[in-house]
Amino acid sequence: MSAHSTAIGISSKRGVWGGGNEPLKASYGKLMMWFFLLSDIFTFAAFLITYISIRVSYPAYAGPADTFVGSNEYWPVPEMVFEALPFMHGVHAPLIFVGIMTFILIASSVTMVLAVEAGHRNDRNDVVKWMLWTLVGGVTFLSCQAWEWNHFIHGTDGGSVLTYVNSLGKVVQETVFGANLHVNEYGPAGFAQLFFFITGFHGFHVTVGVFLLFLCFYQAAVGVYDRRGHYEMVEKIGLYWHFVDLVWVFVFTLFYLI
């Protein structure tokens, strides 16, 4: 390619419309990754905006947070729902576990950007090292989420007494433990449904990301990118991984803080 003197690089041989130009100055793969991520932003935005609008259509819990009891009459206080820790039964630790998960994901994003930086320098050893750390972070995050779901589904010791329409179409009043798509002990049915769909869809993205990370780690380790002559794949998979972190930042705020 000739030297770019204008904003749109024009190949001297073919002119503007003759092909061979790179108006966005990014490779095909990187460009398509960006546009895929844009479409994925729309999907996640649809989920999260649905969450907000359903949430504001319910009354908020009015009393002080520490006297909170689960009910399908009002939206629950997140810090009273997400307050358990693994291996510490009965300890009230509001938002601690999800805070740890957020730190893990942000940390894995940092090691990813270090891998991308190492890729720019063609430094295979550094790429392999940082990819491995990112992979560890991704797997740890997924394990934490598995525990979080397990706890959410099985519920607390006491459960909540709810009046609701059961699966046979009858109005019943009984103690509900945990959560499913039909009823849950924390709040309205929509609360658990949105929790499952949004964190589940995000977890699915993390799972795909972990596969991609492993692929990239393996290919870097055996020298595929050295033979190819560039480490652009690290950059593309890095974009995807940062996106997963980006979405989690929003999920964290909307689901666990607000």
Next chain:
Amino acid sequence: MEIQENKSTLVVEARNDEKIKKIWKTAGILLAITVVEFIMAFTMGRGILLYGAFMALTVWKAKYIMMEFMHLGDEVKPLFYSIIVPLIFLVWLIIVLVKEGSEIFLMRW
């Protein structure tokens, strides 16, 4: 065809400490914002002020991730705007559906 050896002709460049320092600095900012959000969740009363602060901090974090980690700021302007401009429509969608949700609330209760 020759058998490809597992050897590279690529030249490994030395670490640029300044760049790496900047990455860790960004990481520090992200973690600090998260800690601030965490503290606010327990010390401030629930209400529009707290939620607005949360959203502002979240967008701020998103900006750091997209600009520093995803290097969107380093791309050429047309690519930058083709990613950012569509997101403006999402802001409108949020406003509309929050309004919609609160109307449903008024109808229901």
